Amino acid sequence: MSDRQRTPPPTVRLRRLAALLRRLRAEAELTREQVAVRTGVNVVTLYRIEKARARPQQRTLTALMEVYGAGEAQRADLMAAQRLADDRSRLRPYGAEPSGAARAGGATGFAGFSEGYLAYLGFEAEARTVRAYESMCVPELLQTERYARAVIRGMLPDAGRAEVDERVRVRMERRSLLTRANGPRIRAVLDEAAVRRAVGGPEVMREQAEHLVRIGREPGVGVRVIPFGAGAHAGMAGSFVxxxxxDARDAELVWADTPAGDVFLDSEEETLRYRSLFERLRAVALDRDDSAALLESACRSLRSADSVH
Structure with missing residues (x-):
């Protein structure tokens, strides 16, 4: 197992603390080596703190604030972020423990979820905008219950019924973000393959396609489809969110669920690259109305396929 899988991903607050300290050091025009000499804090420790891989102890934070000449407001912000940096209460926003059925079924952890996925749920719940690109299936926030169940069973063939049930439950509860007051804006781009693949059979897929048409009319949700006719495009390398x-102080974040584990990217260069990639994919995709028309066409085709069966 890799270090990325063993080490819990940083919380939003720890990431904020790291970003603030990086910015203060840059404004003070100091290298990590110079800071280490002035504070006695190991260079490796400074690196880990600035990469949100470690929470600074109070005396370390105090020393850094002194060296950086942090003002009163900055000190208050840094101390608040440091105090709450390890608060992982938002990792399980949809219930603190698996259901009794899931526990009886032998699911490991929280319905078998990785710590990285739980961290993502917390980030998603606090987000202002969720930009999801999917090449093979419908984004999780936009899935119907039967479609979600079929996807989970297909992707986790060894999962027991209790674990599948728990994963479906969490996925359905996450949909409350779509209607929550001050919930995130959802911007989804799908490859047409995600619409045409009859996951769960024609009836399940028709229900899913109809749901995409309905949800795509909501003011806080945008659904775009990249048609087969667009040919090769930049999103063929894989899905991401x-x-x-x-809060502008919180760095943007990119998450991808890969066979090797959860991948989080939060450097300015990486997040800008993925945000630009998402905009390029939106430009290649059909507009809102034409995307809805393609989805409605898929619904008609699936109704015909369902009637044959």
């Missing part, structure tokens, strides 16, 4: 947050 880009998040930004209401």
């Amino acid at each position: 880009h998040l930004d947050f209401p």
